[in-house]
Amino acid sequence: MDLYEKIRTLPTKPGCYLYKNAEGVVIYVGKAKNLRSRVRSYFLEANQRQNPKTGSLMREAVDVEYIVVDNEREALALENNLIKQRKPRFNILLRDDKTYPYIKLTLHDRHPKVFVTRKLRKDGSAYFGPFFPGNLAYRLVDLIHRSFLIPSCKVDLNRYHPRACLQYYIKRCLGPCVQDLVTNEAYRETIRDVQLFLEGRTEELEKKLSQRMAQAAEDMQFELAARLRDQIVTVHQMQDKQRMASADNEDADVFGFHYENQMLAVNLFHMRGGKMVDRRDFFWEDLPEFLNTSLNDELESEQEEVCHPERSEGPASPPLEEASISTLEPSPDHSAPQIEQENIDARAPIQRAALTDMGTELGEAFSPAVFFSALLKQLYLDQSYVPRSILVPVDFPDRAVLADLLSERTKHRIELAAPQRGDKRSLVDLVCQNAKQSYDQRFRVLQPNQKAIQQALQDALMLGELPTRIECFDISHIQGAETVASMVVWENGEMKKADYRKFQIKTVSGNDDFASMREVIQRRYKRLLDDKKPFPSLVLIDGGLGQLHAAYMALEEIGVTLQPLASIAKKEEIIYVHGQEDEPVVLDRRSPVLHLVQKIRDESHRFAVTYHRKRRQIRDRESELDAIPGVGARTRQRLIQHFGSVRGIKQAAEQNPDALTAVVTKATAAKIQSHFQSEPALPILQ
Structure with missing residues (x-):
């Protein structure tokens, strides 16, 4: 079926569309409220002529597939999954997929263990985190190993071993790897204590530990009582340091960026409890081709199509409505004429000034709104923990839909905002300044200090x-x-x-x-x-x-x-x-x-x-072979090359004398054999 004919058969429902090239490779994934209208808009000659990004995509696309969903939220989530699976060339790809560490408690094992991981899996284990900064997770796990004596080694605990390792003998492990060193009930009780500790239920844990300490002292088990006392002290010390997923309303992620010379640096500041606890850097040197367009071109294209819809060629398309200045959300009644186009009204000086202040002139070939729309989906849609507030430097069309979808998944309200003034805007500007420093350090080849x-x-x-x-x-x-x-x-x-x-x-x-x-x-x-x-x-x-x-x-x-x-x-x-x-x-x-x-x-x-x-x-200068009559420098070199070493020659002479004749004459081979059999070997130089 011809591509134009296929477009006429597309449904008018929400969904995702996938453009493919001649090899059948997906080169772009997008979402739409109205699939037929959105896909049809790519073929408008005016759009392809005025917007290089659309023309570049359509020159390569030869086929389009689609997936229908019930609403725009489902389309948003599906688009994110398809981008991560197919990795289309014309989409923004988050290559740095590293996450902050979690603490994993393997409850499904016979003898559960505690360790740090960066991947969440549905394997029956309990995960706690993420932890900011990253080394906090390691410090907590080390504390659990030392205080609760949970094994820290990688020994398989699903079977018993003949003897315990050094950690048991220096009283840093309960020794579940050896049968009868610790009972299953005692080990499981310790695991429950660790779980209470990681869940932040410190009052309940302290009460249990105090009761068991008193009982141990009454039974004259003073060593056990002392260990329980130390655990109570540990709980007190770590109570204020632990940062867990049940954070308060002051938790926020703040984004900033700096774009220059077709290279991009993004900074992400993690605010927890009103304090910055960590930062994260992202860099792009090869942004996809469809971003190489100017916002001025997009604005002119929008205004021209609104004012002169009769100039557009190709399949008919509903007229574009004027974008909202307050929300910058696309109208549900029309299709977007460009790929993930952000509808920035020409009369919005605040947005224009904000982009200029961050080092991205409107005339440059980069669209921050398109970029952050794609970045935030890939960052947060698959995460188990999302802060209640996310601040970005620019607005984008999917902001409200993405905020609703994240709120639905996390079961609490997510504020996704692009502040224009006030303290929050000052915070975003500060992150943008740090992004500029990161850009200089990365792309201007400034060597970071040794501690960094x-x-x-x-x-x-x-x-x-x-x-x-x-x-x-x-x-x-x-x-x-x-x-x-x-x-x-x-x-x-x-x-x-x-x-x-x-x-x-x-x-x-x-x-x-x-x-x-x-x-x-x-x-x-x-x-x-x-x-x-x-x-x-x-x-x-x-x-x-x-x-x-x-x-x-x-x-x-x-x-x-x-x-x-x-x-x-x-x-x-x-x-x-x-x-x-x-x-x-x-x-x-x-x-x-x-x-x-x-x-x-x-x-x-x-x-x-x-x-x-x-x-x-040294081997070439001095060799035991020098003592054998008839073996000169060249013969010695050939023997070493063939047998690898003097030791190899000696083994051949003792076990298979005929093997020597592959390199030397029978007479010389007999002399070598006689030498090794009748004389004590000299020290072999290795």
Whole structure:
């Protein structure tokens, strides 16, 4: 069916429409109160001629599909879901989908655990949060582990293990991983205490703890009574620090932006209890093509079509009504002639002045109203917690509908406003000023200070504390020969060369990077345990998931299960954090955090390669083979290249002498065999 003919069959009901290109790929998703009228408006020649965004879309579109819904609210929610699923090129896409952390209590497990997560799933667990700032969640979880003795390791608690780890013996865990160390009833009672603590029901929890403390003291269980006393103190200390989803009316999210040179920076300030508790940055360097139009063009197009509707060519369209100055909402009686067009009246000087003050002139090729309409849908429609007040710098057509939909989903009224004056407007302007600073720092290549990078690294890798020392490991060899490892140290902003270490691989033969990494990690941190020295803030592995898991196995064998551990994969530059392998960290190529991790990784690689080359030079200069008559430098080199090492040559001579004849003559092979059988081996240089 021809596209024009298909449009005539479209219903006049609310819904979403999907434009597709010749390959069948969805390139734009939009919503409408009247599908036929809205889709038909894209084909008006006047719209395509005067608005480059519409013309660019329609030159590529060859088909359109639609989905009918009951009302505009459902269309709004469906549009958001389709954009996130299909990722159309002509829609604004929120690439930074990171959320603030929650605390997860796995109630469905036999022995529930508590840990931090950023994803909410319908898995029967209880989620608490979000927490502002992000490190508050980690501090609370650490406090729960220390005070309530809930396990903090990643050991599988759905089965029993033969022995407990170090955390149990230093009285930091109840030990549910070993049978009979704690009863199921006692563990479940502790979990109920943790749940009351996280739900903020501190009075009820304090009453229960006080009763159990008195009972323990009466039964002369003084150690248990002391632990319950400490838990009561903890509840008092954390009562004022905890920020939970049941926030008061003073909670607000405030947006600001700065647009320049076709690049955009957006700042989001989180206000909780009247105080700013955290901020979030968003950046766009490649805004979709349909935004490359000026507001002046849109206004002129609107006014021309209103005043001269007979000039429009193509299928007939209902006349546009004048936009409301107070609400800027689209009229329900007409279709929009552009994609998600914001109907800004020419007589609204307040809106024009606001846009100019924020660094976005009306003549520039950027539409803030279109942008914030798309951004807020993607940010809030899928969130379990939405603050009661959301302040944006510009008004947009879907504002009232989106506010109603969010109010319906959260069961409380959501104020979504674009203030024009007063204290709220001053707050929005302040956020816009910060957005300008973020723009300069990102796009003008201003290097952030070291503490800012550390904080960003902590947030990106979900570390429990600010990283002050990072130890990075790499393996180097050529086809398993002369395998060595390196460890470099980054500490407080600079590489600490005095703490660099070199390792010769002693227990692994051949090409096995995983086993080599396991040996090095175990040797390094067993030494730290024996010497009772502090561990680094982060152990970084040069490699992918295989090297990461090998490193964790080495730590687990020596009883270390809480050490932050990550790896950076070559080529893709993806960072894997142990315990979150399904959610790898993908940083922007311009990110100072990624540059720091790459710098440490590259230094580790350089140090390993340098040591490996040195070992090869020593091997080439001095070898046990030099003592064998008839084996010169060239023969020795061929043997090493073929068998990988002197050890490999010795094994071949002892187990399969015929293998030597692949490289040397039978006479020389006999001499090599005789040497290893009759003379004690000299120390082998690794």
